[in-house]
Amino acid sequence: MRLVTYRRSIEAEARLGVLVDDLVIDVATLGERAGSPLPSRMLDFIKLGPVAVSELGFLLKEAGGRWPVNGALPLAGVILLAPIPRPDKNVFGIGLNYIDHVAESAAALDTAPDLPKQPVIFSKPPTSVIAPGEPIVHRADITQQLDWEVELAAIIGTTAQRVTRENALSHVFGYTVLIDMSARDCRRAGQWIYSKGQDSYCPMGPCIVTADEIPDPQTLDLWLTVNGVEKQRNNTSHMLFKVDELIADISQGITLEPGDIIATGTPEGVGAGRNPQEWVWPGDVIEAEATGIGKLRHPVVAG
Incomplete structure (x- = not known):
């Protein structure tokens, strides 16, 4: 459904x-x-x-x-x-979860070049969530480096506390598309929440596809365009930590509850990793899509 x-x-x-x-x-x-x-x-x-x-x-x-x-x-x-207009808790974000994105981030953003041994977790507050078609707000007084990241998001359906990888997917309600907007020049002492959690930085939708229709979340294509030009295209099979691993890992210390959202990371092709680097500006249009789920389309506006 x-x-x-x-x-x-x-x-x-x-x-x-x-x-x-x-x-x-x-x-x-x-x-x-x-x-x-x-x-x-x-x-x-x-x-x-x-x-x-x-x-x-x-x-x-x-x-x-x-x-x-x-x-x-x-x-x-x-x-x-947005399918969940106001999440009960912060969205769980996963950083550096595709091999080539680890490499481009190390080159452009001074993150570690080694593959993470555990999931890298950050969060985006409920106030960052916007509906399909709503504008992404570019605050020129805050950032000159607004970047894009297309992601698959998993929605938790039943409480998961210290679950194993083997039964982790049984706790998933469904999946949606999420764009993890990131102000690269707003990282503070290595912390990402201000960079990624600003208002309008979490477009989500257009729907939730229930888990029975996506029995294997590691088979989906993801892609993103800016002004009609493709910037990202990859498949969720290339995640370093698969959806079941992410759920099992987080749930060891943080109880996952119905309605919780895990944004599972982005592949390579972000603006920061390009040569020369590319950023989005007012007047640009970002579109993102995942196989069988649907498309998001968002204008960038001055704020």
């Missing part, structure tokens, strides 16, 4: 929808018609656990294309938000 958070209009409340072809089916409305209450918010739906996905799948099959009155809207006519 492909789940979205949407508004019918700018003034309307944010609601949970499921994509069926070019329609957004309102999940709560579908459940009400069948006498099977389902939440109207993505986080509440995730927190119900696997039973919610099973029940929604059953209701979609039973409906057979006969949708509730006012419960099916054309996708082109709604406003998509």
